[in-house]
Amino acid sequence: MAAGDDVAGLVAQAREGRPRAVARLISLVESESPRLREVSAALSPHVGHAHVVGLTGSPGVGKSTTTAALVSALRQRGQRVGVLAVDPTSPFSGGALLGDRIRMSDHATDAGVYIRSMASRGHLGGLSWATPQALRVLDAAGCDVILLETVGVGQSEVEIAGLADTTLVLLAPGMGDGVQAAKAGILEIGDVFVVNKADRDGAASTRRELRSVLGMAQRPEGAWRPPIVMTVASTGEGLDVLVEHVDAHREHLGAGELQRRRHDRIRREIRAITLETVRRRVGDLSGHAGLDDLAAQVLAGSTDPFAAADQLLEQL
Numbered sequence: 001m002a003a004g005d006d007v008a009g010l011v012a013q014a015r016e017g018r019p020r021a022v023a024r025l026i027s028l029v030e031s032e033s034p035r036l037r038e039v040s041a042a043l044s045p046h047v048g049h050a051h052v053v054g055l056t057g058s059p060g061v062g063k064s065t066t067t068a069a070l071v072s073a074l075r076q077r078g079q080r081v082g083v084l085a086v087d088p089t090s091p092f093s094g095g096a097l098l099g100d101r102i103r104m105s106d107h108a109t110d111a112g113v114y115i116r117s118m119a120s121r122g123h124l125g126g127l128s129w130a131t132p133q134a135l136r137v138l139d140a141a142g143c144d145v146i147l148l149e150t151v152g153v154g155q156s157e158v159e160i161a162g163l164a165d166t167t168l169v170l171l172a173p174g175m176g177d178g179v180q181a182a183k184a185g186i187l188e189i190g191d192v193f194v195v196n197k198a199d200r201d202g203a204a205s206t207r208r209e210l211r212s213v214l215g216m217a218q219r220p221e222g223a224w225r226p227p228i229v230m231t232v233a234s235t236g237e238g239l240d241v242l243v244e245h246v247d248a249h250r251e252h253l254g255a256g257e258l259q260r261r262r263h264d265r266i267r268r269e270i271r272a273i274t275l276e277t278v279r280r281r282v283g284d285l286s287g288h289a290g291l292d293d294l295a296a297q298v299l300a301g302s303t304d305p306f307a308a309a310d311q312l313l314e315q316l
């Protein structure tokens, strides 16, 4: 821990909107520093305000262009925006990853926007460990909306969607996405579907295909019906309509459904932390004093390996 990492002070500064404090707090949670628990506890009274919007879809579909366009649209309304770009495959973190993401550079000097990238490869617990904490930092820092974008490929797309209040699933014509998405189970997680690159041939048929697949889904009376929005993220076309649908979804969730989603999300988070904690303790077992004893007992035939494992678990 570097000098000056007074957690309470950093949280207070972050709440005043100081970008350096926000960045430092995210570094603390990301690096699993011994301060992680302290940071998490200090954030607790200040979270729950931000609307977390996840963007998911195959690489090249336009996620990062759409994220940048959404930032512009939300900033025009005067909202504070956080962007968390998570790369489940990269071992690099921080500025490196976003350095070449030129489209975001328009917003780099805007005090109302926090942009952060995180890598999660190599993290014990992966996405489920550090990402919710980074979201909490941005939330406590007063972001009205946090855009959570996955960079790179992976099944973690679905995992990311589990962290969002509203999930946008992006498709684009000519990528065979309609079929692919159905396979990946991504159609179930979309609250709003975006057919991006609507300036390209085939956009209308992608929408048609999507509409027919979505139409087959059984939905209870009064349930949210995911809309399909056509966008050209590179010019901003359709972005206002997209923002309206995001708002409408937030409104549809209301207080009750939103709390239920967040409750489920926190349940998963606690479970992940618990499992990870147990895994770490178990990882240290090779030096556990009782292990030799139990092995000797199994060898002597006085107990069996399953009973021995149960005994060991009780000692953890």
Ligand code: GDP
Residues within 6 Å of the ligand: 057, 058, 059, 060, 061, 062, 063, 064, 065, 066, 196, 197, 198, 199, 200, 231, 232, 233, 234, 235
């Ligand atoms: P990501 O990998 O999903 O984040 O996709 P990017 O946002 O990096 O976009 C991939 C490429 O598609 C880039 O070259 C973008 O400029 C381009 N692109 C994004 N949106 C559009 C669009 O609406 N129309 C067209 N023609 N190109 C787009």
